[in-house]
Amino acid sequence: MSILVTGGAGFIGANFVLDWLAQHEEPVINLDKLTYAGNLENLASLQGDARHIFVHGDIGDSVLVSGLLTKHRPRAVINFAAESHVDRSIHGPREFIQTNIVGTFSLLESVRAHWEGLTGDTKACFRFLHVSTDEVYGSLRADAPAFSETNRYEPNSPYSASKAAGDHLVRAYHHTYDFPVLTTNCSNNYGPYHFPEKLIPLCILNALAGKPLPIYGDGRQIRDWLYVKDHCSAIRQVLEAGRVGETYNIGGRNELTNLEVVHTLCQLLDELAPPATRSLHFTSYRSLITFVKDRPGHDRRYAINASKLEGELGWKPQETFETGLTKTVLWYLENQSWITNVTSGAYRNWISRQYGT
Numbered sequence: 242m243s244i245l246v247t248g249g250a251g252f253i254g255a256n257f258v259l260d261w262l263a264q265h266e267e268p269v270i271n272l273d274k275l276t277y278a279g280n281l282e283n284l285a286s287l288q289g290d291a292r293h294i295f296v297h298g299d300i301g302d303s304v305l306v307s308g309l310l311t312k313h314r315p316r317a318v319i320n321f322a323a324e325s326h327v328d329r330s331i332h333g334p335r336e337f338i339q340t341n342i343v344g345t346f347s348l349l350e351s352v353r354a355h356w357e358g359l360t361g362d363t364k365a366c367f368r369f370l371h372v373s374t375d376e377v378y379g380s381l382r383a384d385a386p387a388f389s390e391t392n393r394y395e396p397n398s399p400y401s402a403s404k405a406a407g408d409h410l411v412r413a414y415h416h417t418y419d420f421p422v423l424t425t426n427c428s429n430n431y432g433p434y435h436f437p438e439k440l441i442p443l444c445i446l447n448a449l450a451g452k453p454l455p456i457y458g459d460g461r462q463i464r465d466w467l468y469v470k471d472h473c474s475a476i477r478q479v480l481e482a483g484r485v486g487e488t489y490n491i492g493g494r495n496e497l498t499n500l501e502v503v504h505t506l507c508q509l510l511d512e513l514a515p516p517a518t519r520s521l522h523f524t525s526y527r528s529l530i531t532f533v534k535d536r537p538g539h540d541r542r543y544a545i546n547a548s549k550l551e552g553e554l555g556w557k558p559q560e561t562f563e564t565g566l567t568k569t570v571l572w573y574l575e576n577q578s579w580i581t582n583v584t585s586g587a588y589r590n591w592i593s594r595q596y597g598t
């Protein structure tokens with residue numbers, strides 16, 4: 242038995258693969274295109290581990306995907322692969338349409354063809370789990386209830402629109418072909434291996450370097466934060482016990498404004514890495530907070546109602562925002578070489594450095 246993970250060299254995918262192999266003997270076939278967001282260094286601790294089979298490739302390459310399915314006969318496919326950064330989708334939406342819509346479609350076609358050839362229990366137990374986002378539901382008013390699975394899709398950015406389209410295809414494959422899908426829609430993640438273009442890792446790295454902490458607009462936009470390992474545990478639970486064809490919202494009930502997030506981060510950094518110890522001539526990292534031009538079409542508020550997942554599957558997050566953020570800051574402080582390689586771009590040379598190819 243094995244599972245096929247796509248996008249497993251990215252932030253959440255890599256955390257998922259690491260956690261999976263820490264808890265299971267079951268091998269992981271990890272298919273990743275290694276875009277700028279894919280970093281094999283995230284998986285360095287698995288070097289030499291026969292349970293991790295890395296394949297460099299695109300979910301849209303149907304010959305490659307069909308070959309992997311025939312060769313490894315995984316019991317499930319978990320699709321993390323995506324273009325994931327809202328700001329990049331505003332500057333250049335094409336790759337988002339290509340991977341998040343066309344790529345998802347191609348992956349669905351390849352996996353459906355494979356599944357149709359299965360028989361008996363192997364076919365009955367097969368699952369396709371599609372990892373999606375709360376952004377497909379659009380922006381909430383301040384007094385509106387948190388997103389539940391029945392909320393209408395109202396995506397507002399090219400990123401969220403492309404994820405919404407992918408979700409619709411997944412849903413349609415279940416209704417039309419009985420293809421055994423599960424979809425998860427999660428809120429904002431943070432934690433180890435987060436690429437430093439997203440708010441929390443960007444602010445940690447900028448603060449430690451004494452650079453401005455850029456806050457879009459008035460900084461009062463609200464996100465609902467979840468520690469990445471809690472997202473991974475929810476996915477494992479949905480994979481094992483989720484009802485086929487259902488969607489499950491995942492969130493940590495941690496609604497915070499961006500300003501609150503950055504203030505908490507600065508307070509933690511002041512304690513764990515006081516500016517003076519880094520030759521920085523200010524008393525608090527807060528002094529670096531800088532308001533900048535807002536993101537076009539910036540969604541004001543996201544919030545997740547995870548009661549379906551909690552009630553049906555008994556899932557609960559392990560971390561509060563404070564404990565999760567402390568772990569995150571400590572991870573960045575202890576992994577200077579990862580930071581150096583990511584910020585210098587040297588991580589892109591990891592494969593040739595590490596494997597000599």
Ligand code: NAD
Pocket residue numbers: 247248249250251252253254272273274275276277278279280298299300301320321322323324325326340344372373374375404426427428429430431436
């Ligand atoms: P990420 O950008 O860090 O990683 C994406 C990974 O997918 C990278 O390793 C990249 O190389 C790979 N990839 C991209 N295009 C590919 C393709 N065509 N074929 C194969 N691999 C490809 O993203 P992330 O933050 O880890 O997000 C993973 C998934 O979770 C995405 O689907 C995203 O929409 C979803 N999600 C993310 C968050 C979050 O807060 N980061 C929250 C909810 C849902």
Ligand code: DAU
Pocket residue numbers: 325326327328373374375376427428429430438439440441443455456457458460462463464499536543
């Ligand atoms: O909600 C889930 C989504 O969370 C995922 O689907 C996306 O893949 C993931 O990237 C994330 O999207 P956001 O746009 O919410 O994440 P980001 O870290 O880019 O921004 C978080 C908030 O902080 C958002 O309101 C924009 C703001 N921000 C971001 C950056 C990078 C700033 O104020 N300044 C910044 O420099």
